[in-house]
Amino acid sequence: MLLADKTVIITGASRGIGRAAARECARQGARVVIGHSGSSQGTEAAYSLIEEIKAFGGRAIEVGGDAADPDTGDKLVAAAVQAFGSVDVFVNNAGICPFHSFLDMPREVYLKTVNTNLNGAYFAVQAAANQMKNQGRGGAIIAVSSISALVGGGMQTHYTPTKAGLHSLMQSCAIALGPYGIRCNSVLPGTIATDINKEDLADAEKLAYMTSRTPLGRLGEPDDVAGPIVFLASDMARYVTGASLLVDGGLFVNLQ
Numbered sequence: 001m002l003l004a005d006k007t008v009i010i011t012g013a014s015r016g017i018g019r020a021a022a023r024e025c026a027r028q029g030a031r032v033v034i035g036h037s038g039s040s041q042g043t044e045a046a047y048s049l050i051e052e053i054k055a056f057g058g059r060a061i062e063v064g065g066d067a068a069d070p071d072t073g074d075k076l077v078a079a080a081v082q083a084f085g086s087v088d089v090f091v092n093n094a095g096i097c098p099f100h101s102f103l104d105m106p107r108e109v110y111l112k113t114v115n116t117n118l119n120g121a122y123f124a125v126q127a128a129a130n131q132m133k134n135q136g137r138g139g140a141i142i143a144v145s146s147i148s149a150l151v152g153g154g155m156q157t158h159y160t161p162t163k164a165g166l167h168s169l170m171q172s173c174a175i176a177l178g179p180y181g182i183r184c185n186s187v188l189p190g191t192i193a194t195d196i197n198k199e200d201l202a203d204a205e206k207l208a209y210m211t212s213r214t215p216l217g218r219l220g221e222p223d224d225v226a227g228p229i230v231f232l233a234s235d236m237a238r239y240v241t242g243a244s245l246l247v248d249g250g251l252f253v254n255l256q
């Protein structure tokens, strides 16, 4: 098992990519902290994931908290230490993408997106890194960034900068935290069918277009991203830091 004896915190783990990653980390032997929004839906989904994980002999707890709140990272770390005694891996995954045009972008939509995807993440990464530093045995931090860190989206002018920001945060943290043996990397998913894009991809033409642009011939599924996250979390990636891994079925390189 790739993550035996490691404690992994994953934000936004009640559904989608975070849920798949949490399940796979537990399958690989990790004790998992399921971060979720704290809504009744999120709490219910987190408990159902705990049951799934328990069913195959894994261990998990849930912690509710708004990813935009700078205190949520501290809360997640404290819960992990109380339940499992350590934090070895932190996966920053929670995010939103309310598609909207640029010229009339409401300030509150812009600010909510940046606070949820990037500002809260900064402080959560800081909280996890301080715990790992104090433990004195290194660790791994992974940001779920996006192919959108590298390319734009006309309806995502508030979103793509947050994903570029996370990508850049991992690069800078790789330098800041390397001396403590803490590795920092990002995964850059392409188009993965989840709730975040359900409405957008309900447009049959858009769905067909995105699928046709993907060399592997299909959109991604949350489980497609879980493996790369586990790899970067594991000691198999012990000399990998400051890196980013596209998980996009070839979408990015498909110019023509």
Ligand SMILES: NC(=O)C1=CN([C@@H]2O[C@H](COP(=O)(O)OP(=O)(O)OC[C@H]3O[C@@H](n4cnc5c(N)ncnc54)[C@H](O)[C@@H]3O)[C@@H](O)[C@H]2O)C=CC1
Residues within 6 Å of the ligand: 011, 012, 013, 014, 015, 016, 017, 018, 035, 036, 037, 038, 042, 065, 066, 067, 068, 093, 094, 095, 096, 097, 116, 144, 145, 146, 147, 188, 189, 190, 191, 192, 193, 194, 195, 196, 197
């Ligand atoms: N689905 C896709 O095509 C891609 C997704 N991503 C990123 O992957 C991450 C996960 O998204 P998906 O699984 O696709 O979507 P999703 O909508 O299924 O999952 C998002 C998760 O974030 C949580 N979340 C949202 N706002 C929150 C808040 N304020 N506080 C706490 N939790 C909050 C949700 O509860 C949910 O668990 C996001 O950061 C997204 O930007 C990146 C590239 C592509």
Ligand SMILES: C[C@H](O)[C@@H]1OC(=O)[C@H](O)[C@@H]1O
Residues within 6 Å of the ligand: 097, 145, 146, 147, 148, 153, 163, 189, 190, 191, 192, 196, 197, 200
């Ligand atoms: C939500 C979008 O479908 C998705 O999010 C990303 O980060 C990808 O670039 C896609 O645009």
